[in-house]
Amino acid sequence: MDRTERLLDLVALFLDADAxxxxxxxxxxxxxxxxxxPSEANERxxxxxxxELLELGLPLSFVPPGDDLPSGYVVDREAYALPxxxxxxxxxxxxxxxxxxxxxxxxxxxxQDLAHALRQRGFLAGPNQPDPRVRLELGGLAQxxxxxxxxxxxxxxxxxxxxxxxEYHSPHTRQTTRRTVDPYGLALRRGVWNLVGHCHLRQGIRTFHVHRVRALSVNAAxxxxxxxxxxxAFRLDDYVAxxxxxxxxxxPVEVTLTLSGALAPLADSLFPKGCAQGTGPTRALTVPATDLDALLAYVLSLGPQAKVTGPDDALQRLRAMATKVHQAHQGAARG
Amino acid sequence: MADAGRTQAHERLRRLLLLVPYVSKHPGLTVDEVAKALGLTREGLLEDLDLLTLVGRPPFSPDDYVDVYVEDDRVWVDLDQRLSTPPRLTAAEGVALAAAAALLGPRPGDALHGALAKLEQVLPKGAREQYRALAQRLDLAADAPPDLAALSQAVVEHREVALDYFTAGTGVTERRVVQPHELFSHRGTWYLSAHCLTRGDERLFRLDRIAKLELTEQRFEAPAKGAGRPVPPESREQGARVRFSPKLSAWVQERFGAAASVLPGGAVEVEIRDDNEAWLTRWVLSFGGEAVVVAPESARAAIAKAAGAAIGLES
Incomplete structure (x- = not known):
């Protein structure tokens, strides 16, 4: 008998049994x-x-002999059925x-698990559901x-x-390295998938962009x-930016800044992890940065209603950055 | 992959375990309707139905087999042999669904948040612990803007929403009432396509520009599929040429692929057909001097002005 057929027969047998x-x-x-x-081969x-039946969600267990019942396999029908x-x-x-x-x-x-879960949900809701009209673009990268x-x-x-x-390719070093990794989890950040895990090569927890993985195999043993x-104590969020x-x-450098005018009410969505104070027409924030230039570039892009107020080093760097952009866009383009 | 065959068999089994319950619950649907609901082709469904007629329980007398059949292109089941209820979700299926829901960033009070709380109850008791452990291994919530789940609900339920919207071009925030049609993400940014009642026109709204959002009880007629959709940003005709320093060249090539052309000396250029000048200005500024617009002149002037304003110049 075909295995699929036999497994379905077994489901029907166990669900039907009263003992x-x-x-x-x-x-x-x-x-x-x-x-x-040989009987051993049959048992195996x-x-x-x-x-396989357990993996499919059939709550099958073995019960020892009772007062008036023999030992054998039972399925908890209530635990099996989707409520x-x-x-x-x-x-x-x-x-x-x-x-x-x-x-x-x-x-x-x-x-695949998701596709199946959605079919289950279709069972509950019935056919001809309207088009959901939410579209996502993930991993929006050329490669x-x-x-x-x-x-x-x-x-x-x-x-x-x-x-x-x-095999991991770094675009910065343009090198491909071969690594063994204990994969702890996956995290999506701004459309990019990150793998976080213990890297045997570097002897520590590392974050990898999944699209930079050139070859991959899972230990089959x-x-x-x-x-x-x-x-x-491991938390994914501690390792992905x-x-x-x-x-x-x-x-970390604590950068203070203000958002005024139309930007003030957007403080929480522009700086989700920033600590914003007050609710007035101008809001002051403290943002911890471990890449100061990246924060300054972002503030610059928000326009004149976003201002850095400290520390001095940050103010000077922002000024240098704005000057560089200003000069590069003066007059006709070179080259 | 060594276990691809096993995975396929597993896929088929869990689909078959849902097929009998599905037809029992929704009898007399057409072959195509059932196929669509279960994510199958018509041929695939007919094959599955064939296999099911061989399934039964001991002692396998004629009445012990599943009796599922197609008549006038409609699917019926007479004898279900106890297979009339589908199994609960497994922990892995629950996590996949919960992770998909997390992509929309549910918050307390949203329908999605309520659905997630109940989802755990749909799992078998033994799978709940595994579900909670696995859920911590997949982290997507941080990517969703705050209003995404509430807006999804409004889109699904055809409810009008009132929102405060900030327009970068004018620097002004304005109250709008809109009929939300569709939500989509593009290059890491979420957009809402909606009919704006305040402006009487189809508009695209960026979710990170929405300051305050309220779902009203006012329902609207669902628009025809694809009707009145605003032009996607990348199909605009006027493009800008942006040059990146060698420092960013690897990143640009990774993101733009063959569309990025490498110049002698290591810099790279790309043509951007995205959005408007205000967006382009912001985008170029966000590279902090490592990106320069080469053309058109108007875009160069806008960026020079914005950068100048930051250092107190009135250019």
Whole structure:
């Protein structure tokens, strides 16, 4: 019998049973599958089938013999079935919009799991749902054609805690290095996917842009046993920069600035991690920067309603930067 | 990949476990409707239906098989052999859905936030701990602007929204009432395409320029698909040539690919057909002197003026 067919038959058997199903019952029901050849091989075959059923979400467990019941396998039907109640139509609709946008972006880790979860949601909501009208562009880079597959592999490695071998290309050094990495997690920042993990080559936690991975393989040995533990205190957010000035180029500098006029009410979205004070027509902020020039360039781009107020070094650098831009755009272009 | 075959088999199994419940719950849908709902081609669905007729439970007498069939191009099921309810989401499926939801940055009070709280309850008890552990390994929330989840809800429910919008060109913030049609991200920026009732026109709004947002109870008629969509930024005709210093050359090439041309000496040039002059000015300034507009003259003048203003020059 085809394995897919046998597994579905097993689901039907277990869901229908009112008493524990013994190994003898199972073997008797599938004589061609589990009754030919050495019994050890048949048991191993059933163990593999059982593992697949568990992975599919069938809560199968073995119960020891009771007062009037034999030992055998049982399924908790209530734990198996997807509950009907709970999500309201508007919640389902917006969840669907989010899920299908992520899926359509073409660069989402766990895309197959997501596709299936959306089908489940379709089961609850019924057919002919309106077009969700939310579109996402992820990994918006010229060299991104291998990104979806890399993300899928990396997410599988993250969730099963298997180490990966990767060839990583740095555009700064223009070198490709081969590394073994314990993948701790994936984080998306401004459309770019980051892999954070323990790098065996550098003996520390490192962040990699997934689109700069040139080759990738997941450790295939002992797929069911994890290769590493993620340290309890580890947080992804500590290792990925959302904004350019959060790149770790130097020790943190506390930069103070003001936003006035129309920019004042936008303080929280322009500087999400800045500490803004007051709600008046001018707002003062303190922003910690580990790449000062990147912060100054950003402030410059916001126009005259954004001003740096300290420290002096930051003011001087901003002035030098603005002067350079001003001179480069004076008169006719050179060359 | 060594386990690609296994993955495919797993995919098919979980789809099949949903197929019988789906047809039981929505009987008499057309083949195409069922195929679309389950993300299959018509042929793929017919193959799956064929396989299901071989599925049953011991002792496999005629009534022990799944009876699922197509009649007049409609799909029906008579005997479901206990397969009428789909399994709960697994931890991995739950995390994938939660991560997709996190992309829209739900906040307390949003429908999406409510959905996520309930999602955990849909998981089997044994999977919840794994779900929470896995959820920490996938971090996307930081990428969403604050109003994204609320706006998604407005788009999905066709609700008018009132918003304070800052126009970079004029430096003015204005209250607008809009009918939100579509949300999309482009090069890391989120846009809302909407019919602006204040201006009586189709407009694009950048989400990072929206200061205050309220969903009203006013509903509007859903627009026809693709109707009145504003021109996407990259299709504008007038382009600007921007030159980057050798220091940024690797980054520019990574982002623009073959569209970036390398000059003798290591600098690179790209043609930008994005948005308007105010946007271009901001963008060039954000490179802090490492990017220079070569043409057109008007854009050069605008940037010189903006940079001059920062050092107290009235140019």
């Amino acid at each position: 524990p199903v013994s190994w003898a019952d199972i073997r008797g029901a599938f004589p061609e599958d589990y009754g030919v050849g 075959k059933f163990e593999r089938d059982k593992a 009907e109640a709970g999500l309201k139509p508007d919640e389902l609709a917006v969840l669907y919009a989010a899920g299908s946008a992520a899926l359509a972006s073409g660069a989402f880790p766990g895309a 991104g054609h291998e990104l979806p597959q890399r993300l899928e592999q990396l997410w599988a490695a993250v969730s099963t805690r298997k180490k990966v071998e990767l 002992k797929p069911k046993s994890p290769d590493f533990e993620v340290p309890a 959302t904004w350019p000035w959060q790149h770790r180029f130097h020790p």
